[in-house]
Structure formats: structure tokens, C-alpha cells
Amino acid sequence: MKRHKLVLIASLLVIAAVVLAGCAPAEEEVKTVIIGVTDEISSLDFSDAYSTHDWELMRNVNVPLTDYIPGSAEVGPGIAESWEVSADGMSWTFHLSDGWKYPDGSELVAADVVRTVERALALDGDIHGVVEGYIAGIEAPDDRTVVIDLVNPRGDFPQIVSMAFTMPAQEGVFPADELVFFPEEGIVGVGPWQMVDYDPAEQVVLERNPNYKKGFGPDAPDRVIIRYFEDATSMSLAVENGDIDIAWRFLGIPETQRLAGIPGLSVITTGGGGIRYLVLNENREPMSDKNVRQALAYLLDRDEIVDRVMQGTVDPLYTMVPPGFMAAGEYFIDRYGAGADVSSAEDLLRASGYSEDNPLAFDLWYPPEHYGTHAAQIFQVLEQQFEATPLIQVNLQSQEWGTYVKACTADEYQACYLGWFFDYPDTSNYLDVFAESAMSDDMGIFYASETMDDLLHTAGSESDPAVRESLYTDAQELYAEDVVTIPMHFEVEKVVFRDETVSSVSIGPALIFDYELIVMK
Amino acid sequence: MMDNEKEVLVEIRDLDVRYKTRLGPVSAVDDVSFDIFQGEILGLVGESGCGKSTMGKALMRLLPPATDIHGKVIFDGADVLTFSEDQLRDFRGRRISMIFQDPMTSLNPVQRIDNHLVETIQVHEPDTKETDALSRIRGLVERLGIQKERIEDFPHQLSGGMRQRVMISLGLVLNPSLIIADEATTSLDVIVEAKFLDELREILDEFGVSILVITHNIALVAELADRIAVMYAGRIAELGSIYSVFDNPLHPYTKGLLQSVPSIKLDEREVLYKMPGEPPNLTHPPPGCRFHPRCPEVMPICSNHTPSLLHVTSKQMVNCWLYQDHPEKDQPTIEVAT
Amino acid sequence: MNISPLSGICLGSLGIALLFIIFAFLRGSPGLRSYILTRVVLTLPMVFILVTVIFFIMRVIPGDPVTSQLGPRGTEAQREHMREQLGLNDPIMVQYVKYLGKIVRLDLGTALVLGNRPIVDELSERLPATIELTIPAMVIAVGFGVLSGAYAAQHRKKGVDYGLRLFSIAAYSIPVFWLGLILQVVFGIGLNIAPIAGRIDPVINIDLNRMTNILTLDALLTGNWRALGSALHHLFLPSLALATVLTGVFLRLSRINVIESLVEDYITAGRARGIRERVLVYRHALSNALIPIVTLIGLQFSVLLAGAILTETTFSWPGMGLYLVERIGQRDYTAVQGVILVFALSVAVISLLTDIIYAFIDPRVRY
Numbered sequence A: 001m002k003r004h005k006l007v008l009i010a011s012l013l014v015i016a017a018v019v020l021a022g023c024a025p026a027e028e029e030v031k032t033v034i035i036g037v038t039d040e041i042s043s044l045d046f047s048d049a050y051s052t053h054d055w056e057l058m059r060n061v062n063v064p065l066t067d068y069i070p071g072s073a074e075v076g077p078g079i080a081e082s083w084e085v086s087a088d089g090m091s092w093t094f095h096l097s098d099g100w101k102y103p104d105g106s107e108l109v110a111a112d113v114v115r116t117v118e119r120a121l122a123l124d125g126d127i128h129g130v131v132e133g134y135i136a137g138i139e140a141p142d143d144r145t146v147v148i149d150l151v152n153p154r155g156d157f158p159q160i161v162s163m164a165f166t167m168p169a170q171e172g173v174f175p176a177d178e179l180v181f182f183p184e185e186g187i188v189g190v191g192p193w194q195m196v197d198y199d200p201a202e203q204v205v206l207e208r209n210p211n212y213k214k215g216f217g218p219d220a221p222d223r224v225i226i227r228y229f230e231d232a233t234s235m236s237l238a239v240e241n242g243d244i245d246i247a248w249r250f251l252g253i254p255e256t257q258r259l260a261g262i263p264g265l266s267v268i269t270t271g272g273g274g275i276r277y278l279v280l281n282e283n284r285e286p287m288s289d290k291n292v293r294q295a296l297a298y299l300l301d302r303d304e305i306v307d308r309v310m311q312g313t314v315d316p317l318y319t320m321v322p323p324g325f326m327a328a329g330e331y332f333i334d335r336y337g338a339g340a341d342v343s344s345a346e347d348l349l350r351a352s353g354y355s356e357d358n359p360l361a362f363d364l365w366y367p368p369e370h371y372g373t374h375a376a377q378i379f380q381v382l383e384q385q386f387e388a389t390p391l392i393q394v395n396l397q398s399q400e401w402g403t404y405v406k407a408c409t410a411d412e413y414q415a416c417y418l419g420w421f422f423d424y425p426d427t428s429n430y431l432d433v434f435a436e437s438a439m440s441d442d443m444g445i446f447y448a449s450e451t452m453d454d455l456l457h458t459a460g461s462e463s464d465p466a467v468r469e470s471l472y473t474d475a476q477e478l479y480a481e482d483v484v485t486i487p488m489h490f491e492v493e494k495v496v497f498r499d500e501t502v503s504s505v506s507i508g509p510a511l512i513f514d515y516e517l518i519v520m521k
Numbered sequence B: 001m002m003d004n005e006k007e008v009l010v011e012i013r014d015l016d017v018r019y020k021t022r023l024g025p026v027s028a029v030d031d032v033s034f035d036i037f038q039g040e041i042l043g044l045v046g047e048s049g050c051g052k053s054t055m056g057k058a059l060m061r062l063l064p065p066a067t068d069i070h071g072k073v074i075f076d077g078a079d080v081l082t083f084s085e086d087q088l089r090d091f092r093g094r095r096i097s098m099i100f101q102d103p104m105t106s107l108n109p110v111q112r113i114d115n116h117l118v119e120t121i122q123v124h125e126p127d128t129k130e131t132d133a134l135s136r137i138r139g140l141v142e143r144l145g146i147q148k149e150r151i152e153d154f155p156h157q158l159s160g161g162m163r164q165r166v167m168i169s170l171g172l173v174l175n176p177s178l179i180i181a182d183e184a185t186t187s188l189d190v191i192v193e194a195k196f197l198d199e200l201r202e203i204l205d206e207f208g209v210s211i212l213v214i215t216h217n218i219a220l221v222a223e224l225a226d227r228i229a230v231m232y233a234g235r236i237a238e239l240g241s242i243y244s245v246f247d248n249p250l251h252p253y254t255k256g257l258l259q260s261v262p263s264i265k266l267d268e269r270e271v272l273y274k275m276p277g278e279p280p281n282l283t284h285p286p287p288g289c290r291f292h293p294r295c296p297e298v299m300p301i302c303s304n305h306t307p308s309l310l311h312v313t314s315k316q317m318v319n320c321w322l323y324q325d326h327p328e329k330d331q332p333t334i335e336v337a338t
Numbered sequence C: 001m002n003i004s005p006l007s008g009i010c011l012g013s014l015g016i017a018l019l020f021i022i023f024a025f026l027r028g029s030p031g032l033r034s035y036i037l038t039r040v041v042l043t044l045p046m047v048f049i050l051v052t053v054i055f056f057i058m059r060v061i062p063g064d065p066v067t068s069q070l071g072p073r074g075t076e077a078q079r080e081h082m083r084e085q086l087g088l089n090d091p092i093m094v095q096y097v098k099y100l101g102k103i104v105r106l107d108l109g110t111a112l113v114l115g116n117r118p119i120v121d122e123l124s125e126r127l128p129a130t131i132e133l134t135i136p137a138m139v140i141a142v143g144f145g146v147l148s149g150a151y152a153a154q155h156r157k158k159g160v161d162y163g164l165r166l167f168s169i170a171a172y173s174i175p176v177f178w179l180g181l182i183l184q185v186v187f188g189i190g191l192n193i194a195p196i197a198g199r200i201d202p203v204i205n206i207d208l209n210r211m212t213n214i215l216t217l218d219a220l221l222t223g224n225w226r227a228l229g230s231a232l233h234h235l236f237l238p239s240l241a242l243a244t245v246l247t248g249v250f251l252r253l254s255r256i257n258v259i260e261s262l263v264e265d266y267i268t269a270g271r272a273r274g275i276r277e278r279v280l281v282y283r284h285a286l287s288n289a290l291i292p293i294v295t296l297i298g299l300q301f302s303v304l305l306a307g308a309i310l311t312e313t314t315f316s317w318p319g320m321g322l323y324l325v326e327r328i329g330q331r332d333y334t335a336v337q338g339v340i341l342v343f344a345l346s347v348a349v350i351s352l353l354t355d356i357i358y359a360f361i362d363p364r365v366r367y
């Protein structure tokens, strides 16, 4: 009997010790903030990375030639303080500012930038195609100057070089002839943070770069840990329970709404660059008929979808360029009105020979889960909206994402639904991909218009902002007129943090999360 | 009297055992009283289903928990039926042990033989070290003719006879005063059985223990036992020394049993007596004497009144109206000469 | 030869298995020896068939690794290049022979996504996490299931017995992700005594020197008690969830087997020798009942792996299961093939082991 009691007591003690060990607050003077994400690391090579989360980590460790002005989608100085373009627009010179240092104390030199860009040009990384499309060559005439020669003139080149492929890398960190997706020691740069430890499946640990040029605020964290979650549910429970301090992308609508009701948690809406649109395949009947596309644009009522299905968690979008970017506007309202206009749509359809007896019939495809479980509801509402006229017969179809995304961009569907997130923060990145005749084919749209190509090419190579703005205005008017695609809505992102440990976070409209701007309690 | 020369080991008084079943209570032992003497071999015989095993188990209180048991089982002055769980555990194995019918299934198949023995010792003497226990069993095991090497075997590696020896060694290992052998030889073949019986008797003499031999084989009792108790339908029909009962069986049931035993003399080829009828269903035993429906000498009183087990001579008791008086009885009571 | 951690673990566990088999072989009777020999020899063609079936299934299922990786934007030249790289242009039998050759060298190819690392490297990061989760879960499930089954048998037809039987049915039919979520909400949020997800506290993790990547083991080896506490603390909910789902089967089997054993003659015989009821139930009856349970452990191993996939997903536990789910989503055919291969092989090895253990512990088995 006695022995059994002893065993029982001993095991209770062990359990208690374990629970206590886990619960006892670690004695830490290091101010640590833990950020949860459901994203994942794809590559940590500056010359390869082409994904939002990789870029977020890189932007916190390193600084590109030009950089976002905190809290805005505008691009300002990065490691370059100024730049100028040659008269023919084919060569850009960037002047690096002083005082950028790596954590080991060594100074940034222009050759560090050249190294990354040359690797991006030479190696077959994910960003290779983008870089190759713009840059012909790069050199560093001296330690403070970088000169880049272009393939074609680009007026938005300062925006383009805000991408991670212009971040400096010290000699010997990356081999010249090979991409390294997961460098053994993590990545280093001249940014506010240095990566001290990481495990792509679990976490990334960042500590301050003691030599960071701009310094840290008094309540900035000393250490940032990014923790990877498999799904939004466990991440939301973890922020609720205090395992993490901040829950970042992607929380999802139901989880955000749930967390919003819990005391001690703050839910902040941040900017969003993600847009959703309908692809109308102009390579196939019936979308090749402009009347049909315009009729659909007349029939669509975005507010109904935003309010009824998305409960206001997204905003309606009336051009492909989201608010905040140059020349953004409400071009589709100007052309087709805000709500549904059934009679205008019917006129167009009748003009194209459709009638009650011979209605316009087409398949409309969507993925059942990839864009959240409410996708099905969006499409039911959309079907009702289009079928508000007896001249249209919509056939809803859905297909699992892997197959769907291929078919949608490869001329297999008549109409489908996709999302887009910018690569670099410029209006051009929201128009060229869809409307420029070569790129449009790759997106499964098959739009081709010489006028449009002219407008986009000229705007791209123009460096005077005022001229660019007016060119992009014209392009978007034409875009709405031709209904290249139908913009539907754009998404804002939510971030949730615990009031107990975090006072505020700063995430700009371009979704740039600067960890050093987190204010801790 | 001869009975008084021996010391009584177990006094069983008015023992009733009633199993609870879905069809109602089964009166497997009914109003049974007898003694077991020190150092004797008592044979308990009867057709199968008449309550012999129940009787044996009742002595050790090995019956299912829901069973009704009444009466007294006085062992060395203490009533077993009033023992607590702890007293019972101590009592079982150490004071009284049981050898079961089927040596194939009565040993734990995944336990080595020596382990069975050591465990039995340690259960009762927790302070005994394993090595001491092992040395204690060595002599016993040898005496029983089990080779030393075999005691590390698993039960299935031994022959039936060998396993029964193991069962006996398990019964003897703690020097109990009474061993109950329930059909202990039924599963052995005749030659092994004979050898086994010889040994059993020798051993018992050496150890001075009493044995209750439960069997349906009356010949075996004749060969082995000092006294015999004949059981029928939950009651003792007749009880007495081997000589008196076999020479002069009194109860019609005993007579029938003895007549139905084949004689060894082959040339006589007598036609064996076959007792008519079947033992009763004990859920609804017949009223009065439970044997009366099958009794060749049945009297009117037998179905109305229950006789008792009474001495007719100093060495013989019988439970039959033929030998007992009753006001309602017409026939004369038979007197048995001593 | 360069030994990666995965091959280390594989070789290590195969080594342990081998040691056991050799031990059983040496200790066993001639009958057992020939049984072991036949069983081992039979496993080889079984493994071969498994490997082959996986190869062909991966090629028959719809979807094409090239398109899934390049997407529709890939040019024909890029596709051709990738097909060439992946060896998809070879005749199928040539591919098959190459694949076999690679497996023999423990080369499972490289991932099609996320940095194209060798699958063996990726799995060697993930496998320890799965081991760390599944072994305690199995131990808890077997331990609790078997003991409470015996307890139910001992108290047959009483309240506890009905309660435990109800529990076993419930535990068996609850989906593990749902149970996991409930545990997260109850212990993580409600009582707030357990972490929701992950393997260890992120801050403590920084100081943990990882050698085997089985965190509790690493913490023990390096004497890092805080890390040990945190790792166990994080292990609590996932292993509980996974164990609960498995417990039901063991509870039921143990109960029924103990009940059957309890009416055996040797139990009555033991009782007649004065052996305690508790000893009779938990030693004598249970040790006989354990024999079929050992077989069940082998059979339940695949259920355990399936459960681990869902548990790991629910608790963001970066093991093989989570890896499999991620890579299925990313259409990483090589990775999926690698995981399935490792799962299938471990099931084969475990079933070999349980068969031998069964023969070894049951003295009555006739080979």
C-alpha cells in the first residue's frame, strides 16, 4: 500500500514540476515578441525569393536600394539616398548613403548590391524572369555608387528596385554560381534585425543588429520570434492563450471576427494589396464578344457581395489598381454605374443576338476552398446577379485548387475567379500583367489591344510622375471600356495582438510589417 | 468409539449452498453436516452434478460472490464462512489447498513452473527471498518425481502426469492440513493414474495431511480412502468407513452405485446394474428425500418428509427413511447390527 | 558515406530491431528460430512489393509534377528541361530501376518545392518530431487502455465498467482533430495550463542544442531541464489527443481478454492458493490477455500514423504527417512518395517486430 502511495505522489510531483516548468515565466530581461503566421518560408536567397513572407523576413533583416516609407505604399530611399536616370532612360545611377553596417561591424559597399543582382540575373531563381525582363547589367563604379542598365526604359524603376533582389549581401555569404534557399546561418544584412536561428518548419529568431543605422525606439523588442502554424484555428487559439503575442497572416475572416470579441486582444486592420477579379477568357466564345463582357460588368453589384457574403470584411474594387496607388480610381463605376443595371446589359446582349429563347450560357468556375469557404456563397450571389436577366444562363462549376488554377490560366475555362498580390508597389504591376498583350495570355485572359500596349509601355518607361499618372488613367478607362477583367474586391489584412505585451504595431498599406516598429509594453 | 480416536480437522455443519442463476436458485449443497479428521483420506463420491465440487469449493469459499452460503465450516476452531478477505487469503493455500481436475488448464500458461511455486510461497510469506523459496521447493519437487531441469519449463512443455505432479507440489508447498483433490486423476490415463495414486498415498503418509478426494469413480475411493461420503443431489446419502460401506451399503443409492461398478473378473461377465432415471435438476429438487423418484425401495413417506444423516453403527451414517422412525411411516425401521 | 540524420534514425531503429531479432533468435527454441528466419525472409519481398506499388501508384494518380511545379506559365523548353531533370523522359522501367537504385542508397530525391532540398534531409528533420509524438501516445494508449481494460474487467458490470466502455466507444469514434481542438480550448484557453501548438517554447528553444531533434531526448542529453519541461508541456495535449483515440481499441480488447482469462481454471487455482485478486487480474489474467494485444499494437501502428497526420496538423507539430499534408497541397510528388515510403516501411518493420515479439512472449505459439 505504502509503496503505491509513494509512486502516486512521485508521479503527481513530476506532473506538477512539468506543468510549473512550462508555466513559470522565464526570467528574461530580453524583450521578446512572438509573431505567429500560417505562411511558410520558401527561400531565403535574396536572388531567388519571390514570395510575400520571404520578403517580409528579408525586409526586416536587410534593406533594398529603395524602400517603402513606413506607413505608406510609397517608395523612398533605401540604402540608396538618391538616384537619377540617364537621358535615354536606359541607365539608372543609385547613390548609397553612409552608415549602413552589417551586424559584424563591416560597412556596406556597392559591390554587395551588385553581387545579389548579378546572381539574380545569372541564376534560375524564382525572381530571375522578373529581373531579366528589366535589367541588362549592373556595376559598381565605386563603393557608394550602383549603376544599372535596363532592357527597356522604365519610369517605375525606383519601385522595381524596392524588391529583395537589390538587397546587399556580403562577400562569401552566397556562392556566385548556386542558389541557397536555406542558408546554414540564416541571412544577414544591414537592416534592423539579424537572424540568429531558424527552422523553416518551426520558427525564426531575430535579434537586433547592433549596428543598425536608424536605431531602435525605446520600446522596440529586443528579440522577435516568428512561429509557424499549420492553420488559422490553432494560431488564433495561441494568441488568445498567450503562446504568441501577435497573430499575423493569415487569420481568416471567422477567426478575426471571433478574436475581435475577446477582451485583451486588439484587432487592427492594415492595408491590403490583394485583389480579386473575374477572368473572362477572350480567347473563347462567348467572352470574346465585348458586348457580353460589358453586359456582365453592368450586372455585377459588388456591394451586395461585400455586404451580404463578406459582411464588410473586404472592400469593393472598381479598377484593378487598389486605392492608395497612383491613378487608382473608380473607373468601373464611371463606366457602368455602382449597382446593377439590367436594362443596359440586356440591350447589349440583344445587340449580340441573345434573346430569351437563345440566352447567353456559360460556365463560371471557382475553387471551393482556396479563397475561403465563403467562395461558394459569393458565386451563388453572382449567379443570381447575372441571371437577373432571362438572357443569361450561368452554369456554376467548381474544381479543386490545383487543377483549377492551371485550367483558369491556361485557356480551359470561359470564366473564372482569381486573386493577385503585387510584386512591387506600383500601378504598373496591377495593369501590365492583365492587359499587356504578351502577359495577358499567361494570365488566361488573352486580351490584346495596341492602344493599351502603347499606353502601358509608354507609362512604364516614363519617369515623370504626372505623365505616368495621366497615362495610367487613360489605360484604366480603356480597361473598363474593354472589360479586360472584372475587378471585384480587394482584401484588407488583419493583425491581432495581445494588449498585455504589445502596445502597437505598424503595418503600412503595402503590408510591410517592420518588426522594429512594434511598441512593447 | 473409533471416531473419537481421531482429532477433527474440519467440522461442516448445516451447510447450504445456493447458486443464483437466471432460472432461479440452484440448491447444490443442502443441509450437509460431516467431519473431516486429521490425517485421513475422505472420498466424496456421487454422479456428476450432485454438488461434490461445490462442496469442495465451499470449504475454501471459492464460490462466485453472489452465491448464498449458510451453515458453518469450522476449521481448527474458526468458522471459514466468517473470514474476512485477508483471513481467507491467508487461509487458502497455507491451511487448505486444492488440486484441480484439469492440470492442462490449471497452470498459468505464461508462467514458469518454478515461478508458480515461488509465487505461492511469497504470497503467504512475503519476506521470503526468491532463492530461499527455490531451495525450499527443490526437495519437494524431487520427492514428487519432477526433474529439476523441468521446473524452469512452461506448463505446456510438460506431460499431463508431470503437470499433475506440479499441481500436487503446489498443493503441498505450504504444508497445508487439508488438500482437496477434485477429480484430480480423471484426466490421466489408467496407468499413470495408478502410479499417481500410489505416490499420492505415500506422500500423504509422509506429510500427514488430510485429503478430501472428490471423484465420481467409486473404485478409486475404494483403493485410496479411509472413509467414504456418498453424495446425491446436494446431500450426503451415506457416510462411513470404507470397509463398512463397501461391505454393507445401506442407502439404496449406494447400493446402486456399487452394483454398477464393473468387477475385474472378466470370466464372470455379469450384466452390470444400471440405475434407472437421472439425477434431478437442482433448481427444482424433488420434495422429501431427493432420491425418492429413482429409489427401488421407495415408501410413501419419502416424498413428503426429508430424512437426516444419522448414525446406524459407530462407523456408518445413512440418510434414509428405511433406517429412521417417523410417525407417518408404515414399514418397520431396519436395525443394522454393529 | 555521408550519413544524414534520417538515415541515422532509420539505421538506428533498424539496428535496434535487428538486435532484438538476433536476441530472440539466440534465446529462442529451434522452432522459434526457424519461425524468425521465415518471417524475416518473408519481409524482404513484402518491402520490395511495397516499394514497387508506391512507385507505380505515384505515377498512375492524376496530376503531373512538371505542370504542378512550373504552372501554366512554364514554356515548353522549361517543361522539357524539368522533365529531363526529373528523369520523366526515360521509359517507365528505366525510371523504376533508377528509383530502386536510389532507395537502396537512401536517396529519396529532392523536393519539388521550397528550395528543392533532398527529401532525406527534410524527412530527417520531421521524423524525430513524429517519433516524439507517437511513441508517448502509443505508450499512454497501450498503458492506459490495457490497465483500464483490466480494471473494467475486474469490476465487470459495475458502474466503472459501463463508464469505461462508454469512454472507449467515444474515444474510438471521436475524430482526432476535433478532440484536439476541444483539448486546445479546454486546457489551452479555459484552464490555460497547456500550450496550443508547437513542440517547445520558442524562447527556450533558442538555447536548446538539437542533436537528435527529439526534443525531450536532446534536453535530457544536454541536461537542459527547462527545455525538457517545456517540451513535455508541449507534448501534453497532442499526445493526449492521439493517445485517446487509440486507447479505446486497447481498452476494449484488454477488457474482453481479461474477462475471458478470469474464468480460466488457472485463475481459480491461483485464488485457491491465496493469491490476491489484484495480482490475479493484473498479473496472471493480464499477462495472458497481453498476447493478443501485442498483435494489436502492430495492427494499430498504421492507425497511429494516420492519427499522427491529423494531430500534427491540429497542433502545428512539424512532423512527418504535417509535412505530408503540406506537400500534398503543394503537389510535391517526390516528398509525398518519400513520406509514404517511410510510413509503409515502418509499418512493415513494426509488423515484423510484433510478430516476432508475439512468438517470443507466448510460449505456446506453434510455428
Ligand SMILES: Nc1ncnc2c1ncn2[C@@H]1O[C@H](COP(=O)(O)OP(=O)(O)O)[C@@H](O)[C@H]1O
Binding pocket: B019, B020, B021, B026, B028, B046, B047, B048, B049, B050, B051, B052, B053, B054, B055, B064, B282
Ligand atoms: N457457478 C455455478 N452457478 C450455477 N450453478 C452451478 C455453478 N456451479 C455448479 N452449479 C450447479 O450446481 C450443481 C452441482 O454442481 P457441481 O458442484 O459442479 O457438481 P459435481 O462436482 O458433483 O459434478 C449442478 O447442478 C451445477 O449445474
Ligand SMILES: [Mg+2]
Binding pocket: B049, B052, B053, B054, B182, B183
Ligand atoms: Mg465436479
